[in-house]
Amino acid sequence: MMRITFATAFLILAACGTAVASGDGEATRVGIVPFGYSGSDARWVSDKLYDSLKDIFEDSPEYSFISDGDLEDAFEDLGFNPSDFEYGVPPDFVADAGVALGADMILYGNIAPSGEEFQVLWNVSIPASGNTIKAAPVMVQKNTDPVRALAGSMVNELSELV
Numbered sequence: 162m163m164r165i166t167f168a169t170a171f172l173i174l175a176a177c178g179t180a181v182a183s184g185d186g187e188a189t190r191v192g193i194v195p196f197g198y199s200g201s202d203a204r205w206v207s208d209k210l211y212d213s214l215k216d217i218f219e220d221s222p223e224y225s226f227i228s229d230g231d232l233e234d235a236f237e238d239l240g241f242n243p244s245d246f247e248y249g250v251p252p253d254f255v256a257d258a259g260v261a262l263g264a265d266m267i268l269y270g271n272i273a274p275s276g277e278e279f280q281v282l283w284n285v286s287i288p289a290s291g292n293t294i295k296a297a298p299v300m301v302q303k304n305t306d307p308v309r310a311l312a313g314s315m316v317n318e319l320s321e322l323v
Contacts, residue, residue: 187225188222188223188224188225189223189224189225189265189266190224190225190227190262190263190264190265190266191218191224191225191226191227191264191265191266191267191268192226192227192231192232192258192259192262192264192266192267192268193211193214193215193218193226193229193232193267193268193269194232194236194246194250194255194267194268194269195207195208195211195229195246195247196210196211196249196269196270196271196272196281196283197246197247197248197249197250197270197271197272198247198271198272198273199273199274200274202274202279202303203272203273203274203279204247204272205303206272206279206281206301206303206308207272209305209308209309210272210281210301210308210311210312213308213309213311213312213313214268214312214315214316215229216312217312217313217316218316221316227262227264231262232258232262235258235259235261235262236250236254236258238261239254239257239258239261241254241258249269249270249271250269252284252286252293255267255269255284255286255288255293256286256288256291256293257288258288259286259287259288260288260289262288264288265287265288265289266285266286266287266288266319266323267285267286267288268283268284268285268286268315269283269284269286270282270283270284275300277302278300278301278302278303279300279301279302279303280298280299280300281298281299281300281301281311282295282298283296283299283315284296285319285322285323287323294322294323296315296318296322299311299314299315
């Protein structure tokens with residue numbers, strides 16, 4: 162009985178691991194929805210965070226970055242206007258767009274002012290399973306270096322979250 166339990170647990174863990182992996186040695190297909198924001202300063206943080214994440218994913222052999230044009234087309238096909246990214250995106254649209262794009266994961270969230278800093282609420286959608294993982298909120302200053310550092314820590318945290 163113990164062997165059956167162990168074997169079942171192993172198979173479940175293996176199946177969960179393949180939900181994110183795109184195949185033997187293939188790069189993980191990842192997309193980024195521009196983070197929702199309110200106000201010009203939060204927009205600046207959103208834009209810098211998007212650019213920094215994009216640079217990391219494009220430069221990494223582990224990831225295959227889904228272009229913003231393809232992502233916007235997928236959202237438009239679902240009836241969501243990409244100009245409304247400013248307000249944030251409902252999770253069901255993210256998952257559906259991810260499935261249409263063959264994405265392994267999609268990052269999205271919101272940026273909100275909080276005193277002198279900005280709170281970054283971010284999520285990882287796993288389209289194949291329909292799951293959304295909510296990361297812990299993070300605070301960041303409106304400055305290029307801290308936003309770049311945040312992007313790097315987010316990418317590093319992906320392996321722990323997924």
